[in-house]
Every structure is written in structure tokens, then in C-alpha cells.
Amino acid sequence: MPTILSHVAVPLAIKLGVRKQEISLRLLIVAIVCAVLPDADVVAFALGIPYESQWGHRGFTHSIGFALFMASAAVFFATVLQSRKRVIFPVILMSTFSHPLLDAATNGGLGCALLWPLSETRYFLPWTPIKVSPIGIDAFLTGRGLAVLESELVWVWLPSIVLALTVFVFEAVLLALLLAYTERQRATKQER
Numbered sequence: 001m002p003t004i005l006s007h008v009a010v011p012l013a014i015k016l017g018v019r020k021q022e023i024s025l026r027l028l029i030v031a032i033v034c035a036v037l038p039d040a041d042v043v044a045f046a047l048g049i050p051y052e053s054q055w056g057h058r059g060f061t062h063s064i065g066f067a068l069f070m071a072s073a074a075v076f077f078a079t080v081l082q083s084r085k086r087v088i089f090p091v092i093l094m095s096t097f098s099h100p101l102l103d104a105a106t107n108g109g110l111g112c113a114l115l116w117p118l119s120e121t122r123y124f125l126p127w128t129p130i131k132v133s134p135i136g137i138d139a140f141l142t143g144r145g146l147a148v149l150e151s152e153l154v155w156v157w158l159p160s161i162v163l164a165l166t167v168f169v170f171e172a173v174l175l176a177l178l179l180a181y182t183e184r185q186r187a188t189k190q191e192r
Contacts, residue, residue, distance in 0.1 A: 004036055004039070007035045007039075007098070007102065010035055010094065011032045011034075013161065013163055013164040014091055014095065017163065017164035017167035017168050018171070022084075023091060024081060026081045027081045027091060030081060031095040034095045035098055037099075038062050038066065038103075041056065041058070041062070042057055044056045054120045057110075058111065058122065063100065063113050063117070064114060065118075066096065067092075067097035070093075070096045071088070071093035100112040104124050105127065106131065107129075107130065109132055110122050112124075129155045130151050131151035133145075
């Protein structure tokens, strides 16, 4: 799994990529929590639940079903989140589901139950360039932990920043073209 530090890259990139007023600070905070939340399933280790169980690590919380549930539930809190429902749903869905997708791109573990509850099968993406993070702070504070951070910088943070900037620039260009077109239409009407 990527580190908790890198799971927050997706909601931050979404926030950077879209108009500022669309995603409130409250929605951003909830999106960040949702991007990290699937790893709450590590409590299964302490409860004696086997890793490979649907209730174990990378089980049901690492599925599209879980992400859909979280996005659907968040919509009911539109007023508290100070955002529109049509914004909340995709932001929470993408933030939550980004977690298992990033985990499925790692080179370790048992894969993710992406299609739960339809299937308990664990999946990896066809390409797994992200180094799997060691579990536990002691294991992380080693050379392996540094290699994981380097891997995440290249395969999570850099693409997230590039995507956010691309969306931001595309939206700015589109807005400028729309304003120019509107101004031209207004000028044409005044000439008549």
C-alpha cells in the first residue's frame, strides 16, 4: 500500500484542479479522510481476522461498493459540507476509490477486493510500479521506507500534480474562450 501521505494526493489534486468555490474546505477535509479511511481495516489484524478475509486488510473497504456507499452517504451532508450534491458525490467517490486503486498498483500484498460485494477476488492492476509500504513506523524508518517515498513521489504525487495542473489550465482556457465568444456575441448584437 502507498503511505498515508500519498493517499491524500488525489483529493488535493482534485481541489487544485477544479474551481476553488466548488470544493469547500470542509469537503476537502472529508475527501482526505475518505482517501485514507480504507486502511482503517488494519484493525482486522488485531482482531485476528485473516488478511485474505473479505473483512481483512484490503477487503471490503478497498472496493467500489465501499466508495459508492461513502459518496452516497456524504451527499446527505451537503449543507454541513458547504458544497453541492453534484460536486460532493464525485469528489468523495474518486477520493475513496483512489485508495484501493493506488494499493492495487503496488508490488506487494494480496491485492484488493475491488468488486466486493459482487466478488471477494483480490485484484492488482496489470502494472504495479508503486513500492509497497511497510506496515509500522519502525519498518518505515529504514532505507526501504525512503525507497517507498521515492516511488510514491514518481508514481503518485507527480502524476497527481500534472493532472491537477492540466485540468486547471484546460478549465482556464475554456473559460477564456467562453468569455471571448460571449463578448464577441455581445459586440455583434450591438452592431445590429
